Amino acid sequence: MSELASESISTARPLQLEVSDLRVQIAGHQGVVRPIDGVSLEIAPGEAVGLVGESGSGKSMTLKSILGLLPPDAKVTSGSVVFDGTDLTRLSPSRLNKVRGRRIAMIFQEPMSALNPVMRVGNQIAEGPRVHLGLSRAQSVARAVDLMRRVGIPEPERRFRAYPHEFSGGMRQRVMIAMALSCDPELILCDEPTTALDVTIQDQILRLLAQLCHESGTSLMFVTHDLPVVAQVCHKVAVMYAGRIVERGTVSEVFSQPLHPYTLDLLRSAPDVDHPGQSLVPIPGMPPSLVSPPSGCRFHPRCQFAEDDCKVSDPPLRLLEGDRATACLHFERCLDQIGTN
Amino acid sequence: MSEQDILEATGIEVSFSVGSPLVARLRHQPHLLHAVDGVDLRVRRGEALALVGESGSGKSTLARVIAGIQRANRGQIKLDGKVLPSSRRSRADQRRIQMVFQDPYSSLNPRLTVGGILHELLRVHHVVPRGDVESHTRELLRMVGLPEDAAGARPRQFSGGQRQRVAIARAIALRPELLVADEPVSALDVSVQATILNLLQDLRSELGLTLLFISHNLAVVRHLCDRVAVMYMGRIIEVAPTEELFRNPRHPYTAGLLAAIPRMTARDEDEAPAVRGDPPSPLRLPTGCRFRTRCPIAQQICAERDPALASADTDSEHRAACHFAWSVEAANAPEAR
Amino acid sequence: MSAVSAAPAPAPAPAPAAAPVRARRARWYRQPTLMAGLVLLAIILFMCYGAPLLTTFNPDTQNLLQPLLGVGQGGHLLGTDQEGRDTFARLLYGGQVDLRVAVIAVIFPFILGTILGSLAGYFGGWVDAIIMRIIDIVVAFPFFVLVIALVFVLGTGEKSIYIAITAVGWVSYARITRGEITVAKRQEYVLAAQSGGLSSLRIIGRHLLPNVVTQSIVYAMSDIVQDILAIVTLSYLGLGIQPPTPDWGTMISAGQNFLTTQWQLTTIPGLAVVITGLALSLVGDGLADLLRTGTS
Numbered sequence: 001m002s003e004l005a006s007e008s009i010s011t012a013r014p015l016q017l018e019v020s021d022l023r024v025q026i027a028g029h030q031g032v033v034r035p036i037d038g039v040s041l042e043i044a045p046g047e048a049v050g051l052v053g054e055s056g057s058g059k060s061m062t063l064k065s066i067l068g069l070l071p072p073d074a075k076v077t078s079g080s081v082v083f084d085g086t087d088l089t090r091l092s093p094s095r096l097n098k099v100r101g102r103r104i105a106m107i108f109q110e111p112m113s114a115l116n117p118v119m120r121v122g123n124q125i126a127e128g129p130r131v132h133l134g135l136s137r138a139q140s141v142a143r144a145v146d147l148m149r150r151v152g153i154p155e156p157e158r159r160f161r162a163y164p165h166e167f168s169g170g171m172r173q174r175v176m177i178a179m180a181l182s183c184d185p186e187l188i189l190c191d192e193p194t195t196a197l198d199v200t201i202q203d204q205i206l207r208l209l210a211q212l213c214h215e216s217g218t219s220l221m222f223v224t225h226d227l228p229v230v231a232q233v234c235h236k237v238a239v240m241y242a243g244r245i246v247e248r249g250t251v252s253e254v255f256s257q258p259l260h261p262y263t264l265d266l267l268r269s270a271p272d273v274d275h276p277g278q279s280l281v282p283i284p285g286m287p288p289s290l291v292s293p294p295s296g297c298r299f300h301p302r303c304q305f306a307e308d309d310c311k312v313s314d315p316p317l318r319l320l321e322g323d324r325a326t327a328c329l330h331f332e333r334c335l336d337q338i339g340t341n
Numbered sequence: 342m343s344e345q346d347i348l349e350a351t352g353i354e355v356s357f358s359v360g361s362p363l364v365a366r367l368r369h370q371p372h373l374l375h376a377v378d379g380v381d382l383r384v385r386r387g388e389a390l391a392l393v394g395e396s397g398s399g400k401s402t403l404a405r406v407i408a409g410i411q412r413a414n415r416g417q418i419k420l421d422g423k424v425l426p427s428s429r430r431s432r433a434d435q436r437r438i439q440m441v442f443q444d445p446y447s448s449l450n451p452r453l454t455v456g457g458i459l460h461e462l463l464r465v466h467h468v469v470p471r472g473d474v475e476s477h478t479r480e481l482l483r484m485v486g487l488p489e490d491a492a493g494a495r496p497r498q499f500s501g502g503q504r505q506r507v508a509i510a511r512a513i514a515l516r517p518e519l520l521v522a523d524e525p526v527s528a529l530d531v532s533v534q535a536t537i538l539n540l541l542q543d544l545r546s547e548l549g550l551t552l553l554f555i556s557h558n559l560a561v562v563r564h565l566c567d568r569v570a571v572m573y574m575g576r577i578i579e580v581a582p583t584e585e586l587f588r589n590p591r592h593p594y595t596a597g598l599l600a601a602i603p604r605m606t607a608r609d610e611d612e613a614p615a616v617r618g619d620p621p622s623p624l625r626l627p628t629g630c631r632f633r634t635r636c637p638i639a640q641q642i643c644a645e646r647d648p649a650l651a652s653a654d655t656d657s658e659h660r661a662a663c664h665f666a667w668s669v670e671a672a673n674a675p676e677a678r
Numbered sequence: 679m680s681a682v683s684a685a686p687a688p689a690p691a692p693a694p695a696a697a698p699v700r701a702r703r704a705r706w707y708r709q710p711t712l713m714a715g716l717v718l719l720a721i722i723l724f725m726c727y728g729a730p731l732l733t734t735f736n737p738d739t740q741n742l743l744q745p746l747l748g749v750g751q752g753g754h755l756l757g758t759d760q761e762g763r764d765t766f767a768r769l770l771y772g773g774q775v776d777l778r779v780a781v782i783a784v785i786f787p788f789i790l791g792t793i794l795g796s797l798a799g800y801f802g803g804w805v806d807a808i809i810m811r812i813i814d815i816v817v818a819f820p821f822f823v824l825v826i827a828l829v830f831v832l833g834t835g836e837k838s839i840y841i842a843i844t845a846v847g848w849v850s851y852a853r854i855t856r857g858e859i860t861v862a863k864r865q866e867y868v869l870a871a872q873s874g875g876l877s878s879l880r881i882i883g884r885h886l887l888p889n890v891v892t893q894s895i896v897y898a899m900s901d902i903v904q905d906i907l908a909i910v911t912l913s914y915l916g917l918g919i920q921p922p923t924p925d926w927g928t929m930i931s932a933g934q935n936f937l938t939t940q941w942q943l944t945t946i947p948g949l950a951v952v953i954t955g956l957a958l959s960l961v962g963d964g965l966a967d968l969l970r971t972g973t974s
Contacts, residue, residue: 204600280538410869435875448865
């Protein structure tokens with residue numbers, strides 16, 4: 001992580017992925033649901049960006065919309081996802097397929113459902129290179145074995161022929177990572193990859209991911225609800241609430257000095273293992289309806305600093321200095337609060 | 342067993358048969374999974390004891406044995422000095438230990454109203470006179486922070502956090518002495534977890550409840566509990582008061598577990614993972630100490646002898662099951678901050 | 679946890695009970711299969727039970743002076759049969775009989791099968807083993823063969839039909855219920871009920887059955903169709919409903935001899951069986967769809 005910090009991000013760097021004002025809508029039987037309602041994100045090459053939020057925030061869906069993996073009744077209504085100069089949302093399915101797996105890969109939360117149970121593990125890893133890179137069978141097998149070794153699967157030659165159910169959860173996740181790396185992608189999207197794993201295994205996987213991406217310069221977009229996990233892997237973080245990004249910045253900045261009341265509340269509501277004495281402050285109320293969100297700022301019904309203008313105007317994500325951004329009209333109020341440390 | 346112990350479990354063993362025993366015997370393969378493999382545990386009245394471990398540790402199975410919904414193959418449970426039968430407990434005994442489950446979506450009967458769930462328990466156990474059942478139900482809902490009209494609604498109309506409150510209301514309806522909470526907040530959003538944790542703390546002091554808290558989340562455990570018992574592959578491998586455990590873990594697994602917790606400040610990248618490798622198959626446990634295959638300080642003796650849970654001296658509350666727990670080598674194991 | 683909360687969520691009180699119920703009812707109307715089946719069934723029930731409104735003839739009145747009249751002749755809408763009885767009246771009143779018997783004939787197997795199935799599923803062990811072996815034995819015989827054999831032994835008449843169908847038909851309900859309960863009993867709310875010290879019978883009756891009975895109800899719809907066929911077949915063979923009680927089976931059987939001259943004597947009752955079966959199947963399908971989506 002320290003090395004990434006030294007490549008400090010300046011806006012002059014070419015962006016690898018730029019999501020601009022993305023909006024997605026789904027027609028539900030209670031009305032039109034807008035799970036993503038104006039999301040803008042950037043990832044520079046080699047960067048690891050975290051996307052955090054609770055359930056219903058839209059973080060998983062953001063990831064899926066990048067690769068066009070949305071459910072059939074969902075559609076992108078506006079905005080763009082520009083990857084290396086091309087808007088992915090406007091690509092035909094066949095052209096998008098050339099990007100998927102080859103240039104952008106994805107790792108899912110539940111490795112058991114993301115792996116084909118009746119196909120040998122090695123073949124699943126070797127499939128990508130064969131299809132996307134045109135390698136011969138022998139070459140792709142060799143590559144798969146090599147990848148399995150790199151991700152820390154012992155006896156890779158023997159375990160090549162194993163089926164997913166013969167692996168433990170941590171090992172399956174390593175298989176998924178091997179599959180994601182198989183075509184040397186430029187960007188890996190991770191959808192809660194360690195949420196289903198034990199703490200000690202999570203530790204191994206997070207270190208592995210950080211190390212592999214650092215070695216090969218691959219960018220990472222890491223979605224999770226677990227704030228400390230983001231701190232282990234990512235350099236930058238964006239906080240999502242009700243389909244929008246409410247705060248952005250480097251991990252150390254956002255977690256030590258949040259500039260949005262939601263981030264502040266989120267940090268104070270979870271126990272910190274290093275500071276056991278602090279009382280937990282839950283966030284009052286409930287996440288808003290995505291069919292008819294509150295007027296003005298979406299967080300205002302639950303916000304401790306809400307004022308009259310918060311009920312009326314819907315603040316956009318405003319860039320402050322550096323890469324810091326916040327969608328709060330009165331973010332200075334957060335400065336009055338002592339940070340989590 | 343001392344006066345202060347509300348519960349004493351001795352020699353608990355629970356095994357499950359995996360696959361067909363006949364086929365396994367023919368193939369000379371193991372088929373018994375020892376989920377809980379000889380556990381002694383004491384719970385003091387009024388304390389909050391955490392049972393911590395990862396998957397396969399047996400913590401949930403042990404919790405269910407204590408709560409009386411899972412039968413143990415061996416061992417004994419004493420509640421307030423009285424031995425509980427291993428088969429069906431009497432209704433009066435069943436009342437005294439109640440359980441809150443992890444999944445708020447499957448732990449409430451979808452067909453009954455919240456009020457219906459509570460009424461039934463109150464009536465069957467004659468907790469209050471018949472005429473008071475209604476008002477007592479309202480009182481229970483108030484205690485867990487739900488509005489009175491919640492009684493007429495069904496579980497599906499509530500959020501996860503609210504459902505957990507209903508589950509807690511159900512658990513305290515019978516006025517238990519011991520509340521067993523099996524990962525009660527793991528399935529909830531972070532911001533909602535705080536409400537439930539605070540609620541549990543409040544109820545503990547209000548009702549004088551003893552709490553057995555099962556979790557894999559050490560941050561929550563450190564926040565909430567007085568004592569911690571760490572389980573690995575069916576055994577308790579360390580037990581100590583909370584702060585003592587976090588500051589001075591004596592078992593290499595505990596030290597590794599604490600080091601593996603992700604923290605808000607980034608770690609040094611070059612550090613090796615806290616605990617390497619995968620847990621062994623529960624059907625084929627290693628000889629001697631079951632943690633030795635992943636232990637950074639494993640020696641020859643670890644393969645020969647299974648260490649017992651022991652303390653440095655007889656008075657100490659801190660016990661660990663490692664041959665080197667109290668010797669100098671353990672001090673070199675990675676420690677928590 | 680699920681990603682998107684679509685319902686409006688006031689803090690901290692639950693959403694008003696009206697909202698989800700209203701959504702359910704709206705969906706009920708929109709189910710085409712269910713609506714088609716219910717409409718058809720309603721028409722059939724109206725015609726059968728509204729028979730006095732539709733015809734003045736008595737189904738049992740013989741008029742040997744006017745046998746085998748054709749359609750429309752002598753004021754008889756569908757003519758008469760070989761004993762001069764009005765075909766239309768017999769069709770409608772016969773429908774009453776068949777439908778009534780079929781519905782009642784479904785209830786006993788339903789109850790018996792559900793009870794045995796839940797005991798087998800919940801307790802497992804030897805209870806399950808015994809019940810399953812009995813099921814295996816019954817299932818080894820084709821349904822009709824066993825029913826016909828039983829009626830033959832028990833003698834003809836309505837009561838025998840009930841006994842025979844119950845003795846054979848409970849098996850399907852038992853299997854369905856057993857399967858559902860075996861899975862459902864592992865749900866945490868069942869564990870919670872057990873830890874609450876509730877008796878097994880109460881848990882099965884009050885907690886498990888309401889949640890698993892929907893599958894059996896859906897099956898019961900198709901079972902009514904099967905029972906109608908069984909009753910009609912039995913009557914056709916002379917083993918079921920006895921004359922002079924009108925019944926579609928006996929009508930089909932009796933009319934066979936006159937296929938070339940008065941074909942409507944056989945064909946119309948046959949058509950009635952088909953249409954009724956269709957209506958019930960549509961209701962069953964529609965109900966299955968509705969219950970599947972409604973409880974998710």
